[in-house]
Amino acid sequence: MAMSQRRWKLEQERKRRERLRRARRRRNCAIVVLLMAVVAVIAIVILNSNGTNRKASPTPAQSAQNNAVSDTTVVNDPYKTNRSEEDIKASFYSESAFAGNALAETIGMYGLLKDTDFYAGVNVDLENVYTITTQGSTTSVSEQFKSRRFNKIFLSFGENELKTLKKSEFKKSYKKFIEKIQEYQPNARIYLFAIPPVTAKASEQNKDITMEKITDFNQAILSLAVDNEIYYIDSVDALGDNKGYLPKGVSVDGINLNKDAVIDLLYYASREAYIPSAEDLTELSADDDTEDDEDADDEAKTTAKPAETDKASPSPSPTVNVFKDSKTDTKNRKGNE
Numbered sequence: 001m002a003m004s005q006r007r008w009k010l011e012q013e014r015k016r017r018e019r020l021r022r023a024r025r026r027r028n029c030a031i032v033v034l035l036m037a038v039v040a041v042i043a044i045v046i047l048n049s050n051g052t053n054r055k056a057s058p059t060p061a062q063s064a065q066n067n068a069v070s071d072t073t074v075v076n077d078p079y080k081t082n083r084s085e086e087d088i089k090a091s092f093y094s095e096s097a098f099a100g101n102a103l104a105e106t107i108g109m110y111g112l113l114k115d116t117d118f119y120a121g122v123n124v125d126l127e128n129v130y131t132i133t134t135q136g137s138t139t140s141v142s143e144q145f146k147s148r149r150f151n152k153i154f155l156s157f158g159e160n161e162l163k164t165l166k167k168s169e170f171k172k173s174y175k176k177f178i179e180k181i182q183e184y185q186p187n188a189r190i191y192l193f194a195i196p197p198v199t200a201k202a203s204e205q206n207k208d209i210t211m212e213k214i215t216d217f218n219q220a221i222l223s224l225a226v227d228n229e230i231y232y233i234d235s236v237d238a239l240g241d242n243k244g245y246l247p248k249g250v251s252v253d254g255i256n257l258n259k260d261a262v263i264d265l266l267y268y269a270s271r272e273a274y275i276p277s278a279e280d281l282t283e284l285s286a287d288d289d290t291e292d293d294e295d296a297d298d299e300a301k302t303t304a305k306p307a308e309t310d311k312a313s314p315s316p317s318p319t320v321n322v323f324k325d326s327k328t329d330t331k332n333r334k335g336n337e
Contacts, residue, residue, distance in 0.1 A: 083267050085112055092270040093152070099141055099181075100124060100156035102256060103193060105134075110259050112266060119144045125160040126173035130180075142177070145184040153181055153188045154233075154269075158195040158217050159255075163208040171220040178228055191273055192225050194218040196235040196265070197246040202254025209255060211244060226281055231273045238268035 090113065097117040098104040101124050108118030119141045121134045129141045137144065145153070155178070161170045181190060195214045203211045218236065225232035239261055241247045246254065250261045257265065 083263055085263060088112060088263060088266050089270040090114070093266070095150055096152040096154065097145070097150045098154045098156070099129075099144070100154075100193070101159050103156040103159070103196060104154070106257060107262055107266065110262055112259075112262065117144075117148075117150075120156070123160070125164070126157050126170070126177055127164070129177055142180055142184075145181055150185060150188045152191060153185060154191045154193065155181070156193040158214075158221065159209065162195070162213050162217060167216055167220050170217060171224060174221070174224055175227070178224065178230070182228070189231060190228070191231040191233055191269070192221050193233045193269075194221055194235040196257065197240040197244055199248060199251065199254035200243075200245045202251075203245065206255075215244075222276055223281065226276045226278065229275060232276050233265075233269045233273045235265060238265050238272070 093113045094115040096113075096115075097119060098107060099119045101120065102122040104118060104120035105122060105124075107113070108116075108120060119134050119137065121132070124132055124134065124141060130143075131140050133140055157174060157177075158170070161173070165173065178190065178192075181188075195218055197211060197214065198206070198209055200211075202209065214236075218234075222232055224230075236244055239246060239250065239257070246261075251257055
């Protein structure tokens with residue numbers, strides 16, 4: 001009888017412990033559910049906050065496309081960047097000026113550089129830069145550099161010229177403007193932005209703004225930097241994917257940059273701009289003849305006298321790949337502070 005009572009007590013104790021274990025499991029499950037609900041609420045708040053901040057970003061101007069546009073559009077596609085506005089080296093851009101097309105205007109409209117002047121517009125090009133005025137100004141873009149002295153001057157041209165000029169004409173016009181800036185600002189450091197890449201889709205859909213033409217014109221810009229011993233900013237290296245195209249989500253139209261991409265470009269420019277040397281041109285096609293020049297050469301060959309046709313033609317200079325790694329040579333990165 002005593003044995004039976006002992007077994008009954010043991011069984012009751014076992015049941016009590018089992019009830020406690022079930023109670024603890026229910027309590028733990030309730031805690032987990034509550035925590036998951038809190039995390040979900042926090043995530044929703046953060047996403048809504050990011051969406052609001054993105055919509056509040058300043059409006060960039062649309063730049064030249066296959067069909068020119070002159071209005072402005074909010075570029076709010078998502079673009080993953082590990083940098084923020086605080087990462088931009090603001091002191092690098094102090095007492096500086098940007099001049100050029102929609103790229104320079106977009107940088108200015110995002111308000112990332114407080115102590116910097118901007119003389120830029122979507123319709124500014126190397127043909128009208130001596131006569132066109134920009135918003136809030138009564139004098140031409142070129143004349144803006146007469147009255148005030150700057151530490152650095154950043155130039156961005158090429159997108160509009162892709163549609164209107166041949167490579168040799170572009171290079172000649174750009175050289176003329178660079179020399180004018182050097183005349184007005186003999187002590188300023190001049191930086192040339194390479195034309196930024198476009199997406200693969202934009203390159204396919206635009207007959208003028210293609211990566212092939214951009215690469216060709218960027219070679220001319222690199223050559224100008226070498227000839228004039230001024231700085232070059234490789235925008236394609238800064239923003240392009242492993243094939244050189246602009247990644248998806250960087251632009252609403254595949255051409256113009258959103259704010260995060262501009263932050264990356266400014267971060268890159270302050271650290272990677274360099275003065276290229278002749279070594280950087282070892283692979284550049286030194287034959288910068290346009291189609292018209294080549295046609296003229298062909299015509300000259302057909303009409304030349306027999307004695308003249310025997311003259312040896314000068315050997316073409318080597319060509320350059322604007323994206324080659326040699327640009328990282330630190331000996332050319334002087335004076336970037």
